[in-house]
Amino acid sequence: MSDFLVDLSQHPVFRQTVKQLGLPLPMPEKLRRARGPWEDRPLADRAVVVFTAGGALGNTLATALAPAGAVPHVVGEATDLRPFLSPGEAFGRPPVHHAPGASPPEDLRAHGLVFDATGLRTPAELRALYDGLHPFIGALARCGRVIVLGRPPRTASQPAAAATATALEGFVRSVAKEVGRKGATAHVVYVAPGAEARLTPLLRFLLSDRSAFLTGQPWSIDATAADAPETPFAPSYVRPLEGRTALVTGAARGIGAAIAAHLAAEGARVVCLDRPGDETPLAQVAAAVKGVPLALDITDAAAPERLVDFVKDPAGGGGRLDVLVHNAGITRDKTLGRMSPEYWDQAVAVNLGAVVATTTALLDEGLSDDARIICLSSVSGLAGNVGQTNYSASKAGVVGYVRALAPLVAGRGITINAIAPGFIETRLTAAMPAMTREVARRLSALGQGGEPRDIAELVTFLASTGGKGLTGQSLRACGGMFIGA
Amino acid sequence: MARSSSSSQSAGARARARRAVIVGGIRTPFVKAFTDFTKMDTIALGDAAVAALLDRFPVPRAELDALIWGGVILPGAAPNVGREIVLDLKLGAHVEAMTCTRACASGLQAVTLAAAAIERGEADVVVAGGSDSTSNAEIKLPQKWVHALAPLALGGKPKPADYLAVLAQLMPITDLVPTRPRIAERTTGEVMGEAAEKMAARNEIGRAEQDEFAARSHHRAAAAIASGRFDEEVCTVVTPDGGKVYADGLVRADTSVEKLARLRPVFARAGTLTAGNSSPLTDGAAAVLLMSEDKARALGFTPRAALRSWAYAGVDPADQLLMGPALAMPKALARAGLSLADVDLVDMHEAFAAQVLSILKMLGSDAFARERLGRDKAVGSVDPARLNVHGGSLALGHPFGATGARMVTTMTNELVRSGKETALLGICAAGGLGAAAVLERIG
Numbered sequence: 001m002s003d004f005l006v007d008l009s010q011h012p013v014f015r016q017t018v019k020q021l022g023l024p025l026p027m028p029e030k031l032r033r034a035r036g037p038w039e040d041r042p043l044a045d046r047a048v049v050v051f052t053a054g055g056a057l058g059n060t061l062a063t064a065l066a067p068a069g070a071v072p073h074v075v076g077e078a079t080d081l082r083p084f085l086s087p088g089e090a091f092g093r094p095p096v097h098h099a100p101g102a103s104p105p106e107d108l109r110a111h112g113l114v115f116d117a118t119g120l121r122t123p124a125e126l127r128a129l130y131d132g133l134h135p136f137i138g139a140l141a142r143c144g145r146v147i148v149l150g151r152p153p154r155t156a157s158q159p160a161a162a163a164t165a166t167a168l169e170g171f172v173r174s175v176a177k178e179v180g181r182k183g184a185t186a187h188v189v190y191v192a193p194g195a196e197a198r199l200t201p202l203l204r205f206l207l208s209d210r211s212a213f214l215t216g217q218p219w220s221i222d223a224t225a226a227d228a229p230e231t232p233f234a235p236s237y238v239r240p241l242e243g244r245t246a247l248v249t250g251a252a253r254g255i256g257a258a259i260a261a262h263l264a265a266e267g268a269r270v271v272c273l274d275r276p277g278d279e280t281p282l283a284q285v286a287a288a289v290k291g292v293p294l295a296l297d298i299t300d301a302a303a304p305e306r307l308v309d310f311v312k313d314p315a316g317g318g319g320r321l322d323v324l325v326h327n328a329g330i331t332r333d334k335t336l337g338r339m340s341p342e343y344w345d346q347a348v349a350v351n352l353g354a355v356v357a358t359t360t361a362l363l364d365e366g367l368s369d370d371a372r373i374i375c376l377s378s379v380s381g382l383a384g385n386v387g388q389t390n391y392s393a394s395k396a397g398v399v400g401y402v403r404a405l406a407p408l409v410a411g412r413g414i415t416i417n418a419i420a421p422g423f424i425e426t427r428l429t430a431a432m433p434a435m436t437r438e439v440a441r442r443l444s445a446l447g448q449g450g451e452p453r454d455i456a457e458l459v460t461f462l463a464s465t466g467g468k469g470l471t472g473q474s475l476r477a478c479g480g481m482f483i484g485a
Numbered sequence: 486m487a488r489s490s491s492s493s494q495s496a497g498a499r500a501r502a503r504r505a506v507i508v509g510g511i512r513t514p515f516v517k518a519f520t521d522f523t524k525m526d527t528i529a530l531g532d533a534a535v536a537a538l539l540d541r542f543p544v545p546r547a548e549l550d551a552l553i554w555g556g557v558i559l560p561g562a563a564p565n566v567g568r569e570i571v572l573d574l575k576l577g578a579h580v581e582a583m584t585c586t587r588a589c590a591s592g593l594q595a596v597t598l599a600a601a602a603i604e605r606g607e608a609d610v611v612v613a614g615g616s617d618s619t620s621n622a623e624i625k626l627p628q629k630w631v632h633a634l635a636p637l638a639l640g641g642k643p644k645p646a647d648y649l650a651v652l653a654q655l656m657p658i659t660d661l662v663p664t665r666p667r668i669a670e671r672t673t674g675e676v677m678g679e680a681a682e683k684m685a686a687r688n689e690i691g692r693a694e695q696d697e698f699a700a701r702s703h704h705r706a707a708a709a710i711a712s713g714r715f716d717e718e719v720c721t722v723v724t725p726d727g728g729k730v731y732a733d734g735l736v737r738a739d740t741s742v743e744k745l746a747r748l749r750p751v752f753a754r755a756g757t758l759t760a761g762n763s764s765p766l767t768d769g770a771a772a773v774l775l776m777s778e779d780k781a782r783a784l785g786f787t788p789r790a791a792l793r794s795w796a797y798a799g800v801d802p803a804d805q806l807l808m809g810p811a812l813a814m815p816k817a818l819a820r821a822g823l824s825l826a827d828v829d830l831v832d833m834h835e836a837f838a839a840q841v842l843s844i845l846k847m848l849g850s851d852a853f854a855r856e857r858l859g860r861d862k863a864v865g866s867v868d869p870a871r872l873n874v875h876g877g878s879l880a881l882g883h884p885f886g887a888t889g890a891r892m893v894t895t896m897t898n899e900l901v902r903s904g905k906e907t908a909l910l911g912i913c914a915a916g917g918l919g920a921a922a923v924l925e926r927i928g
Contacts, residue, residue: 044803069803090856092687092805
């Protein structure tokens with residue numbers, strides 16, 4: 001799907017003209033997206049500025065950045081540099097020191113600004129956020145990243161500390177809207193005490209080009225999902241899904257096909273499921289990802305049982321399922337007064353009923369310990385929409401399901417999360433009326449729609465071994481959409 | 486992240502049953518590209534080196550089994566340079582030949598392939614070596630020309646409309662200008678000097694250190710030439726126009742740190758790499774004669790050295806392009822059952838002074854050893870007195886395919902002359918590759 005304005009905005013003459021004439025035309029920046037499978041050094045030679053601010057995550061940041069290829073710039077006291085020295089030596093990325101309060105050197109294009117706010121406990125201390133980022137925000141590169149790290153508000157011992165931690169969320173939402181014009185994004189990551197090791201994979205993901213369309217998002221890292229005693233947390237960053245089997249529903253086209261392709265590219269064996277009637281495109285997707293097609297109506301009463309049988313079949317799922325992606329979804333739009341009962345039933349059955357029924361059956365039999373479950377929700381579902389009472393109810397239900405199920409399966413090391421996509425350029429959105437589509441695209445921090453692969457990148461990250469720190473969460477993949485916050 | 490080197494034993498031990506030995510080596514003088522050897526392509530240079538080798542070590546031709554040649558810039562019309570040398574020199578149709586390429590480690594690759602073939606019992610007498618003629622790099626015709634013109638050249642009887650269609654395809658015209666070959670990484674597009682420039686910055690190697698290292702390389706190479714010790718390994722080459730080239734053309738005995746300090750950086754405006762502390766584009770060839778130990782003695786040759794172990798390693802080009810030897814050298818040492826402190830001599834290919842100094846720093850770093858090699862302690866430090874004792878590629882030049890064979894030859898001769906036991910070789914190569922080998926003296 002081509003976005004005319006994004007293409008045009010690449011043209012320097014056009015940019016110049018719009019600027020000089022002061023035209024109220026949005027000029028969305030073309031997002032830099034990753035190509036091909038995960039790389040060992042996703043941040044090769046990118047400058048990442050770390051603001052230590054008396055926080056607790058200096059060691060974690062030091063051991064995360066240099067192996068990923070980033071060149072750390074440390075703003076803080078000279079002693080804050082210490083953890084960065086040894087990784088810098090081993091990976092040839094010695095840290096660059098900046099005194100607190102100093103302006104950045106003129107030639108610095110910072111790909112990332114990472115602020116460790118875990119040390120901030122009072123509203124007055126929030127000032128450190130301003131003091132640190134105010135001079136550096138101008139040095140943020142196009143398609144750069146601003147990441148603020150904090151402690152979860154619920155672990156705060158004082159209400160003031162909880163307020164301070166929650167303030168970070170409002171801060172990054174506004175930053176996201178300010179830097180979105182240059183394709184840059186902003187996030188806050190809450191790291192529970194004791195879960196620091198699980199931050200590294202998320203940090204790599206968020207700083208990489210694979211998170212291009214995610215912004216203004218709070219993330220929580222905790223130790224809820226348990227590690228088996230004999231297998232300590234050891235994320236792999238190249239082919240992270242090798243030896244894993246994944247099931248993707250609604251895989252015949254659009255986002256589902258992209259998810260299947262991305263999971264397969266990282267080494268997963270993918271079972272591609274879609275409804276009977278779509279066998280042809282389904283077979284094509286399955287062939288392209290060297291996976292297994294499965295035509296099955298997931299709303300059928302016998303579907304959970306058939307799914308379990310298929311997973312156990314050596315020629316089907318191969319015995320056990322490690323990644324379950326509930327992507328299948330339908331809309332049956334009508335205002336409540338005009339909606340037929342069939343419309344209500346169909347939307348709720350596919351979007352929510354089948355998710356609960358199949359997950360329940362597979363948790364009993366089929367899903368491995370340490371499995372990853374990812375459900376697709378929807379931003380417009382969460383925000384509510386005229387004519388979508390059935391759709392919104394089902395997509396909001398997914399959020400509640402994920403939140404409630406996460407603690408119940410955490411003991412087995414299983415995680416479950418929801419992703420709420422915003423405006424994604426697919427067959428469905430291409431069929432929208434032109435003006436509606438244009439408005440939907442522009443009403444976001446990044447001023448453009450996402451691509452199916454943006455969702456697939458997030459699914460792949462959550463499915464990886466390194467995604468273990470996240471569970472029970474609903475994550476928006478919406479380019480900072482203005483609605484539904 | 487950490488890689489273990491524990492599985493690396495045995496290659497040396499297993500091979501002892503039948504040992505490949507180095508009988509001797511020889512090379513052409515190394516000269517600056519586009520000077521004396523401009524009219525000699527890589528095959529002609531190879532001819533010169535192999536002819537000289539077999540003059541000095543007259544092997545009965547019937548005993549010669551194979552020729553293995555390394556090269557980087559291969560002639561498109563005859564990429565199997567090794568076989569062309571055999572045919573040019575009429576060594577005998579039975580002498581089978583191949584050509585291998587592993588960027589700047591191609592020469593060492595040829596030598597280790599030969600040793601492996603001998604130790605497996607596939608051959609008894611093998612000539613191994615390599616050559617490159619930067620002066621004869623082919624100017625590449627853009628693929629667009631090739632694809633567009635193919636229908637006219639190969640497609641039966643073209644009509645006028647076909648010609649027009651071809652013309653239409655060839656727009657815009659700027660795509661059609663033949664491009665100069667660049668020593669750039671295919672994956673990253675980075676020129677090698679830029680990668681070395683980054684390594685200098687990352688490993689905090691200053692300009693003064695680099696210039697000092699380069700000056701030492703020149704002074705040592707000049708001293709080696711003056712002492713006459715290279716006479717046994719450098720042959721005279723007669724060029725097509727009848728001229729004779731006796732000696733290396735790039736070594737500057739009179740250079741100094743002060744002179745080198747005056748040169749301008751060439752790869753980055755505020756950089757530290759200059760023409761003086763980078764290896765120059767060079768034409769030349771080198772060849773080594775390897776035999777099984779029994780055959781060497783039966784033919785009346787003196788086995789002089791053997792390869793106790795070798796190792797190759799790869800790193801992400803986006804990491805540090807030329808750091809490969811920092812991984813390959815510890816691997817080869819482990820296979821030889823030696824520590825860095827045990828070896829008497831260390832000979833490293835000097836692509837850039839910054840690259841050698843970076844690798845030395847890595848070998849000396851505990852943090853590097855922990856994170857990258859999975860061992861507690863640093864590999865060790867290298868005393869300048871035992872490092873590149875007769876200079877290196879900075880001074881002598883670097884015909885890509887020849888350098889490995891040159892190093893094997895020089896170190897073999899040095900071991901024999903000095904009576905020392907072992908020498909460790911290390912070579913960095915494009916694509917993030919590293920090569921290393923441990924030579925041991927025989928007798």
